[in-house]
Amino acid sequence: MLKVYGVVTSRALRTMWMCEELGVAYELMKTDVRTGATRTPDYLKLNPNGHVPTIDDDGFVLYESMAINLYLAQKHAEKGLWPADLKSQALCYQWSFWGMMECEGLLLQALLNRMLLPEDRRNEDKALQAIENLQKPFKVIDTHLSGRKALVGGKLTVADINVAAILSWGRGAKIDLAAYPNLAAWLGGCTGRPAFKAALKKGA
DSSP states (O other), X not given: OEEEEEOTTSTHHHHHHHHHHHTOOEEEEEOXXXXXXXXXXXXXXXXXXXXXXXXXXTTEEEESHHHHHHHHHXXXXXXXXXXXXXXXXXXXXXXXXXXXXXXXXXXXXXHIIIIISOGGGOXXXXXXXXXXXHHHHHHHHHHHTTTOSSSSTTSOOHHHHHHHHHHTHHHHTTOOOTTOHHHHHHHHHHHTSHHHHHHHHHHO
8 A cells, every 4th residue: 555654744744645536545554744754764764855745656656746747647647647648748747746835835934924834933034025925926827817717727636736735734823815816716626625624533
């Protein structure tokens, strides 16, 4: 059985969500950076970076959440989350990398300073600056989603899962998406899916 190392409050959630969407059985190996579990000798043999998620797919070990999700989508292409044509596949890569490069770091900064850090270490100015810098990518994706139900093609793909998993951090950071109705509707639809909820429940 596929093993997924991580916890639901980490980037492992996006891999758990992918597994749930694909209907792939997996075992969640709860591995939390906050407990030191990612720094044990055994875990570092799997992922020398000491991060999560990592997967062990019958002996094939892979880390980096985007690489994992793209791999799983392609391995189980018959499930429909990996497009059949090359151009749509390239767009899945484009949007996945876009989410990481344009949004993830800023969202993490906002989330840290509004939720994750101890209250005496939070800096609201840093959160506000991150949110201000997010307005440009938010406009980009909101414009792209005008008249569309999904990022690539007309139905859910790995691109939607990868990007929505990143942007879902905005909820914890209390980021208002009222100015971006297309983005808000798409994100709500993605995180309202039964598979996303199942992943949250499994990791609770």
